[in-house]
Amino acid sequence: MNSLSRLVLLCVLVLPITAAPKQLEKFEGCKLVAADWADGDSFLIKKPDGITMTIRLYGVDCLETGEMNDTQLRRLRTQRRYFGITEAAPTAKESIAIAKGYGDKATDYTKQQLQKPFTIHTRMQKTPGDGKHERFYAFVETTEKKDLATELVRAGLARAHGVSADGPGARTRERYKEILSDYEFQAAKRGNGIWAVTDWDKLPSERDIQRLEDEEDKIARGKALPEDFRLNPNTASHDELMKLPGVAEKIANLIIEKQPYEKPEDLLEVDGIGPKKLADIRPYLEFANP
Secondary structure, three states, X not given: OOHHHHHXXXXXHHOOOOOOOOOOEEXXXXXXXXXXXXXXXXXXXXXXXXXXXXXXXXXXXXXXXXXXXXHHHHHHHHHHHHHOOOOOOOOHHHHHHHHHHHHHHHHHHHHXXXXXXXXXXXXXXXXXXXXXXXXXXXXXXXXXXXXXXXXXXXXXXXXXXXXXXXXXXXXXXXXXXXXXXXXXXXXXXXXXXXXXXXXXXXXXXXXXXXXXXXXXXXXXXXXXOOOOOOEOOOOOOHHHHXXXXXXXXXXXXXXXXXXXXOOHHHHHHOOOOOHHXXXXXXXXXXXXXX
């Protein structure tokens, strides 16, 4: 073996080997199934083989609707601040009702868009955190060949937010995020949907209040976790991941986007996780098949 061959072999041996992401599967001719819990970005579908599954759209976040637990109430408050609508009405009760109303409009919009058979693209990547329904992230393409998440953002009924992924064709997750952000900017400028009731003068302060709360949460999460605390980064929810030292929402989303992982070192592939942060969270990690 010559010196060049030895060098190539050495490079192969020392390069980190990460688990390969699941392949994107395509299912055509899917149909929407009525469900009283469904909303604009999470709903029940039936594949051509008759099997039903719950879909969670990549890249977008619609306002919460219906009865809520504490986590959902906090999420709705964050959403209202993001859109600058916490004072969209004289009272908090009326303002919350307006926000939920736009959540209902997003639900109706999705139903209207999916009246005809549609196509989903999914890696069967589970979205954790919902104890009632096993959900899977997916891209949804309507019968008119439109991306449902993009259309929700364009209509002003969702924000460009959350877990993303490489999409159909050569579209990367980074490009998809940027596309959605551009359409969100356009929807805001036009006053579409939720943006029609945004208080633009107060929006900066509302978002800053949320930043301050996020900082307080970050400090609180810095407290020592129980010695027996363990989570699997392949199955943990956003809220569970955010309990780890130094892991805020953005990094939690990126951890989910980069699944699956086979060992702690695989998390070094996540932007924002370096050797020091990995050392901080390593004691709380456990691994099993995703």
